[in-house]
Amino acid sequence: MPDTELTTKILKAVDDGLQEQIDYTAELVRLPSLRGQEATAQDFMARSMKERGYTVDRWKINVEDIQNLPGFSPVHISYDDAWNVVGSHRPNNAKGKSLILNGHIDVVPTGPLDMWTRPPFDSYVDGDWLYGRGAGDMKAGLAINLYAVDALRRLGYMPAGDIHFQSVVEEECTGNGALACLQRGYRADTAIITEPSGDRLGSAQVGVMWFQVKVRGRPAHVAYAGSGSNAIEACFPIIEALHGLEAEWNKDRHPMFHDEEHPINFVVSKIEGGDWTSSVPAWCTFDMRISCYPGQDLADVRRAVEETVAGASRKSSFLANNPPQIVYHGFQAEGYVLEGGEEGQDLLKSCHKTVYGEELQKRIFTGTTDARFYGLYANIPAMVYGPKSTEIHGFDERVSIESIRKVTQSVALFIADWCGLEKAA
């Protein structure tokens, strides 16, 4: 920890930059970086890094480079517009430890616009809240990463260790953006991911899997609906059976998830079926997102899903002979428990306590984050630590400005100690 005088200066330097930081975050939210459309927001990030004097590495993800690495998730979409951006600060004589400050640029779809109070990309401030799709998840975090170092620079210092500012794509569907950073060789002594953890330290996260179930039917004229097999309605008992598996896994818990209300969530999140209102539908496809515990082998998870779908299908004479097809695409993400890296964790706890005046609480995630890649596949302890946000993936997503301020202060203090400081050039 920096001494008291420097600490006070750093905290104030963050405050001095806060208005600019919030304006910057709002500007970033206004760039609608939905999956497949992140390129302009990534240009913005690259410019921000270049202006600060960081070495900018911008590259398009190449599936062939990463598809055989552990943690890869299969994709059915083109990566022609999937640009990662990393800005690196490399002091001439690195004395301190190195750090990855990671965030993702992609945001999830808005859903029906009429359910938003104001247009989702028209970012605005109301009271303590900054609104907009992606405000919390996680453009506030991308800005925190940059502005924590800016506060040090404002005091005439720069970190005396390597820092890699990563702005990655694909966090919301595969994590292949973070994986591509590993493949490209980025390493550090620890990583901080400023996901909206609600001022807490992510200590464990579930595994997440996406799959599609493609169900066939036997079409017929609706006038003789009994002679057909309705592919849409055939999905209902399959979904019900999968909820049975979800209930089982919620009963039989991983110890770190004992206190969570409902750690495992199986959600049917997309559905599409049928072509014509007067035909018994011949096809229906639903998408499901499921989760599992750290340590559960994904091959076992897939087997459980397949057995469940097959079991439900055997009860239909048509589906017994025309079994649904299961396609895995998107997340094939293992669970992760933050282990090791006690030195970094202790330092973050101490920085947090200085800023908040209270102990850093643990956060157990019932979703996934890119932290798993660093921790599981590169032996880099990855601490998820970010601001308070609400309605992420929902309507009127927002992030707390006071929380942004405090997290930025904690991270700036952390950097000052972890990397050390040197006089800015």
Next chain:
Amino acid sequence: MPDTELTTKILKAVDDGLQEQIDYTAELVRLPSLRGQEATAQDFMARSMKERGYTVDRWKINVEDIQNLPGFSPVHISYDDAWNVVGSHRPNNAKGKSLILNGHIDVVPTGPLDMWTRPPFDSYVDGDWLYGRGAGDMKAGLAINLYAVDALRRLGYMPAGDIHFQSVVEEECTGNGALACLQRGYRADTAIITEPSGDRLGSAQVGVMWFQVKVRGRPAHVAYAGSGSNAIEACFPIIEALHGLEAEWNKDRHPMFHDEEHPINFVVSKIEGGDWTSSVPAWCTFDMRISCYPGQDLADVRRAVEETVAGASRKSSFLANNPPQIVYHGFQAEGYVLEGGEEGQDLLKSCHKTVYGEELQKRIFTGTTDARFYGLYANIPAMVYGPKSTEIHGFDERVSIESIRKVTQSVALFIADWCGLEKAA
């Protein structure tokens, strides 16, 4: 009925033209006249009528012309490509009665191509069956209408009464094509619709209604699925409740439907919902086709649907405050019982018996046909009478060639008597 000698000649004249008729039908099936793409098949029909010397009336349906007429069904699509074609034979001094020979050119979608033995529009003959989407429903009928008169012409005769050959669009979704024929002034003493009735006479048909139910949800990150309200799964109990109404109506039957196995069919036939696999879906829309009995007021049917949906929705705290929206589009079709026109019915029975050697059976339709427009709104008894077909709206749709032959013979005999004959010019 024509005398025995003429009858024999007419039957043979149909046989003599049969190969050409089947080739013609196959050619017509090859034109993929899906809704919105009927224009080229209608050009083909118009050419066929012109070649035969009929006056061809081809016009685009104008919604404004028909939207206030009874039997109109609301549409959400453009009619920019909705062309009707009517070819009229008008003898100089009409001595006999007049006749409408109606058929529809639109076919329903094919569904997944891999479930067809051969491509759906690659019409082919195998044994007694002519295959292809629309082969039975109802391009065979359109050809029967033309070739029945061709048989008479081959003998040197033409009908001595007006005949209007109608090739209409929109039968599969609204019936607005047939309605537009009425609006344009086409009338006759009776109508025959050569829908695939399986060599039987349509005596009653259900009413049919299409509607969409738009269900909202409260989205959230799937990690906290419990805090959201899943719009897709919210549809399931609503669909179940609608099936309850279906069961009620199947119990409490219209007398003409007593012997049908399951006259009323409520079918969820299309569904779409959700945007993102890791968001609790905020919206889901399903399409349903339902049916009702002749005499049931459609306003009462809509009320029953609305009460059922509202009742199921009240059980969800979210839907109770965010009630699903019901949108009516497509069929708003009343049921119809063939009444009156005994002279025409008796004649058709007698022609049928001559050809088939057995009595004409009644056919009760659990679907709708355009017959309702003529019978309910123009006082024209409309007889649905056509060939045997199977898998209509399904895969490997096909129509029996032997049945086509016999129906064409019956209709030719009917015309010879109903309209009378005069020497062809």
